[in-house]
Amino acid sequence: MVRAAVTGRSLSSLGDTDLSRWRRWRTAAALATVVDVLAFALLHSTDLGLERAHAGAFVTAMLVATVLLGRTAMPCPRSMLLLIVALAYPLHAGVLSLLASHFGPLAASVPAALAAALTLLLGLSAFADNARGQDFSVAAPLAIAYLLVLRLIYLGQLELAPQEAYYWNYAQHLDIGYLDHPPLVAWLIAMSLALGQGEFFVRLPAVLAWAVMLAFVAAFAHDLAGRGNALRSALLAATLPFFFGIGVLMTPDAPLAAAWAAALFWLHRALLGGRQTAWLGAGVAIGIGMLSKYSMVLVPAATLAFMIVDAPSRRLLLSPWAWGGALIALLVFAPVIVWNIQHDWASFAFQGARRLGERTPQFSLHVFLGSVVLLLTPLGVLALWRLPRPPGGMTSPCLQAVPAADAAALARRRRLFVLVFTLVPLLVFAAASIRAETKFHWTGPIWLAVLPTLAATMSRPGLGEGTLDRLLARSWVPLLHVLILVYAYGLFYYPVWGLAGVRAHHHYLQMGWRDLRRQVQEIEEQVLQETGRRPAIVGLDKHNTADEMAFYDPRGDGARDTASRHLFYDEKALMYEQWFRPAAFAGQDLIVVAPARDELNDPRIAAAATRLGPIQTLTAHKNGIAVGTYHARVVYGYRPPTPAPRQ
Template identity: 70%
Template sequence: MRSLAALAHTDPAFLRRWRFAAGAAALADMLAFALLHGAGVSLEFAQALAFAAALLAAISVLRGIRCAHRWATLCFVVALAYPLRAGVLSLFAAQWPPLVAIVPAALAGALTLLLGGTATGASTRRQDFAVAVPLAVVYLLVLRLVYLGQIELAPQEAYYWNYSQHLDIGYLDHPPLVAWLIAATFALGDGEFFVRLPAVLAWAVMLAFAVAYAQDMAGRGNALRCALLAATLPFFFGIGVMITPDAPLAAAWAAALFFLQRALLGERPLAWLGAGLAIGIGMLAKYSMVLVPASAFVFMLVDARSRRSLLSAWAWGGVLVALLVFSPVIVWNLQHDWASFAFQGSRRLAARAPQFSLPEFLASALLLLTPLGVLALWRWLRPQGGISSTFQVVPANDEPSLLAGRRRLFMQVFTLLPLLVFAVSSLRAETKFHWTGPIWLAILPVLAATMSRPGLGEGALDRWLARGWMPLLQALLLVYAYGLFYYPVWGLAGLRLHHTYLEMGWRDLRGQVQGIEEAVLRETGSRPAIVGLDKHNTADEMAFYDPRGDGARDTASRHLFFNENAVMYEFWFPRSAFAGRDLIAVSGWRGNLEDPRLPAMATRLGPVQVLIARKGGVAVATYYARVVYGYRPAPLPQ
C-alpha cells in the first residue's frame, strides 16, 4: 500500500483516513448483515442494506474531505465494489452459511474501496495510467473469476462444451481448438467455471501480446493505455467472459501481430517462427485467421524493404510451422469430403437467399470500437492525420521517419485488408457483429494515442477524444459489472426479467425433463434419449445440465425428425443409432411437437406437456415436451 500510495502521489494523511474508512466499512457491513439476517430479511435485500450501512460508515469517516474530485471518485469506486462484494457473497453462500460467507464478501468490498481510493481518489493527476491500468485489469479479472461459475452457460457455450465431449481433430462449423481447451480445463473440474476458464486464459494471453505489440510500436506509455483498451472495449472484454472460438483466435491474432511486426519491421529472423506458430494456432481456432498471413503477404508486396522476406528461409520456415500446426484440420477435411471448408466458404457464399448485411457490418465497428474509437480511426485515416509524434520509439540505427511510416503502413494493411474482405462479403452474405473483433488489435496503439495529449495533434477533436475516453471506459466498467455479472445472479431489487438466450432457467428446465425421463423409465424399463427440436440450442443445454452427467452421449437434435440443419449433431448421432428407442422431444414452440410428420416416426406419441422454466423463482420461459415411443428412422418426409 505504501508503494501504491507513492506511485499515485497520495497524501499520507488522506491515505490513513481512507484506510480507516475501509476498515469501518467492513465491520459495519458484517454487523448490519448479521442483524438483518437474524431478523429474517432475505439474502438479496440483507446484503444490499448491509452494503448501504457500510457505505454510511465510510462516509462518516471521510466527511471532512472537501475535494469534489475525491467524492466523485469515491462514488465510482463504491459502484465497483458493490457487484464484486455481492458476487463473493453469492459464491460462498452456495457452500457456507450466510453469516460465514459475508466475511470474505465484506473484506472484498473493503479491499476494493481501499485500493481504488488510494490509487485514483487520492491522485493529484487526473490520469495516472501506471496505477489505474493494472488495478482495472485485476478488477476485471477477479470479477470474471468470481462470477463465471455462477451464470448459466449460453447455448453456444454448451455447444462448444459438447465439442469437448466428442473430441476430434476437426468439426463441421469450426476448427477444434476451442474443444481441446475446454477438455483440458474440464479435466480439472466440472461446471460452468471450468468450461469458461479457457476464455479467461486466452483473454490474458491476448492482453499480454497486445501490450507487447503496442510497446514495440509506440513505447511504454502507449502500451499502458493500450492495455486499458484491450481490457475494456466490448469485443476484447467479451471474449474473456463467454467461451467461443473468438477467445483463442484473438489471443493468436495478437501474438501473430507481435511476431510479424518484429519480423517485418524489426527484421528479426526468429520472429518468423513465432509468427508461424501463432498463425497455426489461430487457424486451429477459426478460419478467419487466414486474413493475417494474407495481410503479411500484401505488406511485403507494398513495402519495398520487406520484399526480401519473400525469399527468406526464415519466412518460409514460419509458413511450414503454421501448416504443421494446422494439419489436423486438413486431415479431418480430407476424411469428410472437405465438409468444414465448404461450410465456412462456398456454402456460406452460395446461400440460396443472398443477404445484404453491409449496414450490420458498419454498425459492428460502432459497437466494438465505440463511437469514440470510430472517431479516432477516422482522425487517423483522414489526410494529414497520423500519430507520428507518438511513434518515435525507434532503434538507434534506423531512420525515425522511415520507421514511423512503415509502422503506419503495417497498421493500415493489417486493419484495412481484413475489413475489406468482410465488407465485400457483407454485400451478399450474413455478417455477425463480432467477426471483425480481432482486426481492431492492429490499431489499438492508434486508439491509445488519443487517450492523452499529445496524441494525434492539438485540434479540437484531439482534445475532445483525450477528455472522453476515461468517462467512457468507466461507464463500460459499470455496465459490465452490473449488466453482465450482478444482474444475472442477483436481479435488481427483486426484478428478474431474464433473457431467453442467457439465464433462462436451463437447469430448472432440464430437471423437469428429467422427471419425464424417470417416468418413462418406470413405464417401459428403458431410459429414453432427449431430442431438442431446434438447430442445436435446446439439445446443448439439455446435454450440459443433465443431472445424471451423461447428457452428451444421448442428447440429439432436430435432424432425427426434420430435414433441417443440426450442425455437428448429424455427425455425432446418426438417425439409425436411435432406432427403436423412446425419445423425449423438447421444444420452445408447441407446433414442433404437433407436426404431422411425427406420427409416422413413432409407434405412439405421448401427450404434449407444458414446462415452465424458472430462474430465481421467477417464470422466465415456456417449453413443451412430448414422449415419442419406439422411434422409427423412416425416410424423412419433405
C-alpha cells in the first residue's frame, strides 16, 4: 500500500486505457460488495457461526473481484494485490464485530463489505503508477488513514490494559497532581468521558494526541527538509512501534509525544528560523509536555545545550522572548508544583531520588540498547548512520529569515540541532541504565528529532550513494508493510476474533476482565443478601487487579469502593494509598481477589478479618474461551492493621 502513488492526474486527463482500467476497478469493487453481502446472508443462515460466515463471504467477494480485474486491469503484481486483500480483511471483520451487536449481523455486513471494497479500490489506486517510484504523496496519506480508521473501529472492542484502567481511575479522582505522574492524562480522559463511557472514550485522547503528533512531525520535517521528507516522516511516525503504540493505549506517553513533537517544531523555528514568537509556542508545548510526563524536562535541557554549543544561538540566552517562553512553560506546569507543595514534594521525590534510592543498583545498559532496536526497528538503527548528514534542504518559507550567505554553515546548524536534541536526552537515559532499571518505552519521544533523517533514507539514492543507502531505500517499504500487517492482525483482529479458531489471550491484555468482574459481582450480591451490607473489592497486587475490578464494575461505582493490597500489606500501591485509607474500611466486608490461591491464605489477611469465607476459584472467559483463573475470598468485618511505629 505504501509503495507507489498515482500521478495526480484528473480522471478527465487519463488516456483511454487508464480510464477503462479505473472503470473496471470500480465495477470490481461494486460487484465484490454485492457478492460479499449475499454470500454472508447465505452462510449466516446456516450454522457456520459469525466468524466463518464473515471469512467465507470475504474470500468469495475477493475472488470475484480478482477474476473481474484480470491481468489487463491489474496495476500491481499479484503479491501486492494479496497485500491489499490482507489489509482489507481485518477492516471488514472490525466493522462487522463493531456493528453486529447494535444492528444485527445482516445489517452490519453491508458497511463491512463496503469497507473492504473501498480498501481494495484505494489500494489499487495507490499502486496504479509505479513509474514515479517511492513518491509517497498518495500512499503515505492512505496508509495513515488506514491505521486511523483501524483504531477508531477496534479501540472500543478491546479491553483496557490495567495501566489504562489505572489512569481511568485517575480521572475518577480528579486532581492537579498525582504521586507517580502529572495530571494531564487524567484531565484528557475526564474530558473524553464527558462525551460517552467505555473503552473507546478512554482511548480517544490517545488517538487525538497521535494525530497532533503526526501533524507536528510533518511540519517539523517540512521546515527541516521539504515536503517530500515531511510525508515520509509522518509515515514513519505513524508506523514505527513506539509511535504507533501511543495512539492505541491511553498512557501519559501519548500527550508527551504530541507535546515533544510540537516543541521540536517551535524550537526549530525559534533557534534556526529566527521566529521570536515561536518561543511562546515552544513554552506552551514544553509546559503541556511537563503536565504529561516529567521526562519532558529533557527538551529544555537540550535547548540550553544547543544554545551553548551553537554560536549564533548564544545571544538568545538573553532574549526576552526565550525567557517569556520559559515563563509560559512554568505557568502551565504550575498546578503540579502546587500539588507537590501540598504533598511534601511526594511526586518529585517518587520520580527522582527516592525511586533510585529504594532500588538495588541494577546494570541494564544492554536492555536500554535492546529497547532502541525495538522502538526503531533494526532498519531504523542502521539508518542512524545518516545522522551526521543533514536531510534535504531548507526550502520552507519559515526559514527565509535565515541569511543564505553561508549554506554550509546553515547545514551544520541543522545537523547540530538534530544531534543535540537526540543525544542529550538519550545520554541521560543511557547513564541511568548503568545503575538502574529502564523501561523500553522511555526513550520513545527522543526519536522524533531523527525521523526526518530516517525518512531521508527512504528515497531512492543517487548514483553516488553507497550500498547501505540502496539497501535502506529498498527495505523500508517491505518493513512498513510487515509492521502494518502485524498491527492489523496482532493488535486488533486477533484479540477480537482470534485466528483460525485459536484464542489464547495474553495474561495482561485481553484477560477476560469483564467476565471476571461479573463473577465477583455475583459474590458481592451474595454477601449483600447474607449481611445486608454491600462489600468493597480489594485487588491483592500493586494495582492491576484493582484497576480492572474498578473499571468493569457493572454497577458503575467501582472507583469509589475498589482498593488495593495496602489494606493488608505494608507494600506500595501508588495512588490507592491516598485514595483509600485502611481506617475508612474498618468493620466493612471485603472481597479479596488475587491471581494465586496461596495469596488468600496469607496470615496478614486472616489477622485483619473477624471471619473468613471460603476461597472461590473464578475462571475468566472471553469469546467463550477460558483465558485466566483468579481466586476470591470474603473478609468479614475488616480490621485495619496497626501502623508500625516510625523510627
